Amino acid sequence: MKAKKLAVYIKNSSKSFYVAAPYGKLLKGLFSDAGITMSMPCAGTGRCGKCKVTFIKGAPEPNSLDQAFLTEDEIVAGVRLACRCVLDKDCIISAEGLTFDETSMEVQSVETADMSDRAFDKYGIAIDLGTTTIAAALIGFDADSNETQIIKTASTVNHQRAYGSDVISRIAAAEDEACAHKLKELVTADIESLIGEVSDSIGKRPELICLAGNTTMLYLLCGDDTKELGQYPYKASHLSFRTEELRDIKTIMLPGISAFVGADIVSGIYSLDLLRGKGETALLIDFGTNGEIVYYDGDKLFTTSTAAGPVFEGGGISSGVPSVKGAIDHVTIHNGRAEVTTIGDEAPMGLCGTGVIETMSELLRNDYVDETGLLTIEFFEKGYPVYADEKIFFTQQDIRNVQLAKAAIYTGIKALTKETIPSKVYISGGFGSHIDTDKISNINMFPKEFNGNMLPIGNSSLKGVIRFLSEVFMGKEKEATEAIEEITKKAETVVLADDNSFNSEYLEAMNF
Incomplete structure (x- = not known):
């Protein structure tokens, strides 16, 4: 007997398409088979509750994870988690808000010239x-x-x-x-x-x-x-x-x-020519999904990687998004109300890395969060409304995730620099393109001695x-190759887990 086939329609405001699915198919698996991608920060293991989809018709019965992560109103409205959603009837699924093909990501801090009409060799x-x-x-x-x-x-x-x-x-x-x-x-x-x-x-x-x-x-x-x-x-x-x-x-x-x-x-070290600055100390912090840190003491080159997580790129945040158009990138709180700007001046859709960290900083500045990271009673249950019209909130769990990330960066810096103050501190990555380092000084992600000495450099x-x-094009491939190989040979990797004091310093660094 053939397995029953279900009719699954996936639609948004401009188009719709049909997918045939066997009875009992996981929605996550259907998306994968159909070449549809959506953000699943926990890789579909059912730990984050972020892969929400809305059934216009034919929603399956909510399972235990739906009940754990979704509100009663969401469940009634047909919202389910795609990673654990089992299809058992013909259905229509709304594609609004799903991340199918985001191609508007910004390339940060790389200057271009209008050369559209010029021919090159x-x-x-x-x-x-x-x-x-x-x-x-x-x-x-x-x-x-x-x-x-x-x-x-x-x-x-x-x-x-x-x-x-x-x-x-x-x-x-x-x-x-x-x-x-x-x-x-x-x-x-x-x-x-x-x-x-x-x-x-x-x-x-x-x-x-x-x-x-x-x-x-x-x-x-x-x-x-x-x-x-x-x-x-x-x-x-x-x-x-x-x-x-x-x-x-x-x-x-x-x-x-x-x-x-x-x-x-x-590549980032090579872009800055760090090893050519004999006698000059420099620190490079790359705020990608992994927090990588490089310290050049004028002679030796030390590197490490910290478990910062995806917070600096909007991951692990309840209303977090990548640096796409519509992402909130700057936040200021005046008289209790958040004033925001977005990438491309589009309607707000969530918080990217800079928006996350500036929200954290502003909550501290306005005494809505104490030094341990605890939100005031007023916002504790639902979170602070960064943009209430679009239901963009900054929650207590978001604060805890920021604390974990910033503590990892701070402790990694301390482990490499050994309390010395570098001549230059470079902030790299998409997060490092637009961050206002003075504005976020109160979250204690960097040693206070760095204040006023940090340079955002974008995508190094x-x-x-x-x-x-x-x-290579200018005939200097040999020299360039040797310069890069010198970096890899000179680098000494510091394993933070081998430092006996790392855990205690990390826990201390979580406070603001």
Whole structure:
């Protein structure tokens, strides 16, 4: 007897489409089979309650997880969690608010020029492969002047996030061979789409792609077995320069330092030329999904990775979103009411990393949160209304997640610098492009001595790849390669778990 087929219609305000599903199919599995992606921060394990969908018709009976994470009003309205939702009847599902194909992610702090009508002798593409965001820049090379120019930039969500918002979740997912293959397919499709977006209009095939990313992302892209990255002692066998092909274009991938300090950090160090500043101390903090920190003491180079989580990219936050149009990026509280700005001046849809941290700072400044992170009684149950019209609240659990993230960064900084004050402190990553470091000084994420000495530099990884690609086109590949290899050889990885005082300092750093 054939299994009963269900008619599932997925629709939004502009279109709808039909999917046939067997009786008893998990909605998460149906989305995956149909090539639909949506954000599942906990990789669909039922731990976060974020993968909400609305059934216009045919909602299945709520299960225990629905009852745990959803309000009574939501359940009555047909809201269910996609990761544990079992289809048992024909249904219509609203696609409004689901993240199917977000391609409006910003490329942070990379200046471009209008070169649409100018022909170059060679073209290349620089790519930063991030856990949350993938960014690309088209580079043109003029042989007469021996100079390069950034022509166009673009970025996209890394659609691997359907398997989890952090590298640990994706390493776990990749243990299944079919999932590992799907992860490779997703990120390859994302990158190839970006390649087309930045280069299809130039009428000439790019000659070279240069790419950096964290170690896990490069493993997944290349189809390497990630098991060693997720098991003690967390070794990485593939850290050297490597050459592959993407869209039939030669692709040079930059090397990494360790399992959790990857080529993206090497690229950032290279972009700043840290090792050339003899005698000058510098600290680089990359606020990606992993909090990577680099300290150069004028002679030695120390690196570490902290378990900051995805908070700085809007993950793990009840109303958190990536840095897309409509994301709240700046928050100020006046007379108890939040005043916000959004990326692209679009209608607010949630809080990105800067919005999260500025909300935290403003709640502290207005005494709505005490030094232990406890919200006042007025907002304790539901959270502070950042934008009540759109039901964007900042909850007690959001505050706890910020505390965990900021404590990880603070303790990591202390472990590397040993109480010394660097000459320069660079703040990198999408979070580091727009953050007002003075405004957030009261959350104690950085040592107070850093105040006034921090420089947001945007996407240092992409900038480093652009620099390397430019050097290759200008005939300086040997010198550039040697400079990058010097970084990987000089770097000493500090394992925070080996520091006996780390746990006590981490717990202390959670307070404001």
